[in-house]
Amino acid sequence: MSFVDQPAAREGRISFINDLFLADEATLVQELAVAADPGEAGREKIQATATQLVAAVRKNSRTSGGIEAFLQQYDLSSAEGVLLMCIAEALLRIPDADTADKLIADKITAAHWKDHLGSSDSLFVNASTWGLMLTGQILSLDETAKTNPGQMLGRMVSRAGEPFVRTAMRQAMKIMGHQFVMGRTIAEAIKRSTRNEVLPYRHSFDMLGESALTAADAKRYLDNYHDGIDSIGKSLKLPPKDVFSAPGISVKLSALHPRYEFTHEERVMKELVPEVLELAQHAKKIGICLTIDSEEADRLEMWLNIFEAVYRDPSLDGWDGFGLAVQTYMRRGRDTLRFLTELAGDTGRRIPVRLVKGAYWDSEVKRAQERGIDSYPVFTRKSHSDISYLAAARQVLAAGDKLYAQFATHNAHTLASVLYYAGSRRDYEFQRLHGMGEDLYAEVVDPEKHDRPCRIYAPVGSHEDLLPYLVRRLLENGSNTSFVNRIVDESIAVEDIVADPIELARSHDFLPHPRIPRPADLFQPERPNSKGLNLADRNVSRKLLADMEAAGGKVQKARPIVAGREQSGEEVPSVNPVNTSEVVGTCMLASVEHVDAALKSALTGQLAWNRKSAQDRAAILNKAADLFEKNSAELLELCVREAGKIIPDAISELREAVDFIRYYAAQSLTHFGEPIEMPGPTGERNTYGMRGRGVFVCISPW
Structure with missing residues (x-):
């Protein structure tokens, strides 16, 4: 078995994309703040525009309600x-x-x-x-x-x-649901989008549906996307002046493949790229735009590889309608835009880029904590995500005719910033969600006011597909920190609504949120979290596989150990269950005599062990946990070869062992430390303490 022959051991196609995967938040945000800062005069103009927008929204909301x-x-x-x-x-x-x-x-x-x-x-x-x-x-x-x-x-x-x-x-x-979803079908959504439309909005239709679990699910979603493209094409009464003003459709790649995971990248690239290319060719033929939605951080590199493979296909030459959404709450947002700018320059075509802050913040944070990785792929403060968005906005605009900027936001300060950054330029658009931000964008699209184009992101789906989307919207906008919620709340001062995120971040020295500890510190002060590995980062997976390769290759020997001395016994080979011709090592089985000797030794040593302080016991356990982590490559290699585990499961097993050891080390300090004084009558002292009960036999089931 060779670990370095796996796809994850090879260098990625985009060499720099993971450099900032888990970058130091404070350092990165300071850099982004410099990139986003328009200067004092610019900040004053942005504040004035944002204040005017909030005042208009509050005035209109008094009459509209809803x-x-x-x-x-x-x-x-x-x-x-x-x-x-x-x-x-x-x-x-x-x-x-x-x-x-x-x-x-x-x-x-x-x-x-x-x-x-x-x-x-x-x-x-x-x-x-x-x-x-x-x-x-x-x-x-x-x-x-x-x-x-x-x-x-x-x-x-x-x-x-x-x-x-x-x-x-x-x-x-x-x-x-009707408030947040445009229609049950594309045809119904198109009909509703053109009904009583006073303001000149564009539309992008998003076919609701979560990840495909089976090939049949993926085929159904693919057919729905093709049907949607046809329906949009039939609705066009006149050809749009260009592809950017045409209606469009959004596609989730997780809906098109049941194994859309970075661990299956080779298979996904082989099977999914042709299907996405068919959708792009179909959209080009109809004359509309096609946007690939962004999803979880783990999928970013594979997602960009799929996009590039489709984008470079010669059949799409001369068409600028193939774009994607970029989530700027990720620390890799800047490098994602760098890659797209270079790709557009290399092909000579323009890429539509929908800038969003991101929709999976909670799950990204919890997943990083559960995995025990070094940091988070997203920012831990809202002001930091806002700064990242502003820096990205300037980056997209600076790309000129390489990228077509699409600014998806309901934040008045962000919107005002974009208006200032863009100046007199008109080769970009804003975007809002259907059912939200009507009063805000009425100010933007009004020919008598800002007169800038806006596209409505219009979800389409049946009653069954509605639930996940509706819950996300209710959670997102029911939160009292939501901008949509706060902008109409007149108990909140306008200056608080339009506060400059750069000034907010500067007030706390650009430091991460103090109540969101690093994954490694999740259980502090009791104990450190067990160390996990960010396998979605090729820089990490390549090093891990190289270390496991170096640790392997030797035949292991396991013997009974009694009173600190290795014993001999019946020798039994241990084979790789995936390849039974490969002998991983040999195990000498313990005899009844070995068991008796071990019990006798344990009974003798228990008295001395019981006299050890809680601190000494905890130190021994914590040293064992540290040694497990120090020798992780060798242990993981054994888990894979001897037990047939996949690497993520092997990591979980090692981390579970480390967590158990550190947990019980912390418990020993709590329960076997200094006795606790109990309440009692005057003149009487009662204490409560714990001590070892003796020797226990543990028979492991595996």
């Missing part, structure tokens, strides 16, 4: 907001009526809806609150009836009301 007012009233800092979130998430996937009724009865009666009645000027919010309040009262009668048998009428009302309420709540969730 979903943004609803989200502000029931944000996720309120119990009622959390309950609505639970109901929204659960009702759409509960298959039977009885369970749905129980959920409603349990959740909706627990909330204090009356506290929100009259708190908003929006008719939509107050009408919703009345319905929730009355529904809660009807259902709460059932609870009263349980404690008072005389109230049979209340029980009957409850029973009669639950199906009605269930239907109403499901309909309410569909109404909320």
Whole structure:
């Protein structure tokens, strides 16, 4: 078995793309702040424009109300907001009526809806609150009836009301879905996009759907994308003046392949590139644009490789409609744009680039913590992500005719910054999500005001596909830190809404968020986290595989050890389960005599061990954990060859062992340290302490 012959051991196609994968946050943000800073005069103009935008939005929101007012009233800092979130998430996937009724009865009666009645000027919010309040009262009668048998009428009302309420709540969730989703099909979404459209918006249609789990799923999504392209083409009454003003479609690569993971890159490149090329050729033929959506950080390098392979195909020459979305909350955002700029320059075509801040922040943070890697692939402060976006905006604009900038934002300060950076240029566009930011972008697209083009990102999907997207939007915009939420909240000062992220970051010396510890420090001060490896970074995987190759090749010998001395016994070969002709090593089995001798030795040594302090015991355990990590390449190589484990599983097994050892070292300090003094009568001293109970036999099941 050779580890260095694996694809992950080879140098990547984009040599620099992972250099900043887990870069030092403070250093990188300071560099980006310099790149984003327009100077004092520029900052003043940006603040003035942003202030004007917020004032206009608040003025318009007083008359429009609607979903943004609803989200502000029931944000996720309120119990009622959390309950609505639970109901929204659960009702759409509960298959039977009885369970749905129980959920409603349990959740909706627990909330204090009356506290929100009259708190908003929006008719939509107050009408919703009345319905929730009355529904809660009807259902709460059932609870009263349980404690008072005389109230049979209340029980009957409850029973009669639950199906009605269930239907109403499901309909309410569909109404909320209608707010965020343009239509169930592309045809329906196109029809809705052209209905009563007063302002000149462009549209990009996003076919909802999470990762394909099977080849059949992937085929269905691929067919849907082709059908969507055809539907958009049929809707064009007149040819657009150029591809940038044409409608478009967004594609998620995870929906097109059930193994869209960096560990399967060779297979994915072979199977997925032809399918994406077919979609691009189809979009070119129709005359619309095709955007590849960005996804998790682990997939970035493979995602760019797929894009490049398709983009360089000669069949796409002369077409500037093939683009992609770049998430600037990633620390590799700057290098991603560098690669795209070089690719466009090399091919002589322009690449549309949709700049977004990112949609997977929570999962990126939790995944990094769970894996125990050195740092995070994303920034830990919102102001840092904002700075990265501003630096990226200037970088895209500086690329000139190599990149076509598409600025997706609902942030007034970010929007004002882009307007300032771009000056009189008009060869770019803004983008907003369907159902959000209408008042903000009414100021932008108005010919009498800023007069800049804006594209609506319009999700399309069935009731079943709605749930993940709807939950993301509710979480995103129900948060009381959401810009969409805060911009219409007049209790927040305008200057706080449009605060300069560079000044905010400078006020805390560009340091990471103090309440988001590095993954290595997740369990501090008790203990360090076990060290993981960022296998998605080829620089890391190449070194690991080289180290494992160097550690292998020798035949291992395992013997029973009794009282510190190796013993002899029956010799049994250990073979590689993947290749049974390969002998990994030999194991000498312990005999009954060895077991008796080990128990006798343990009983003799237990008294001395029991006299050791908790600090000494913890030090021995922690040294063992450190040695495990120091010799990780050799141990991982053995896990792979002897147990047939894949490398990620081998890493998990090693980390679990290290975590257990350090955990019990910390527990020994807690429980076997100084005795704890207990309360007692005057003149009496009572202490509580723990000591070893003796020798235990552990029979491992593997």
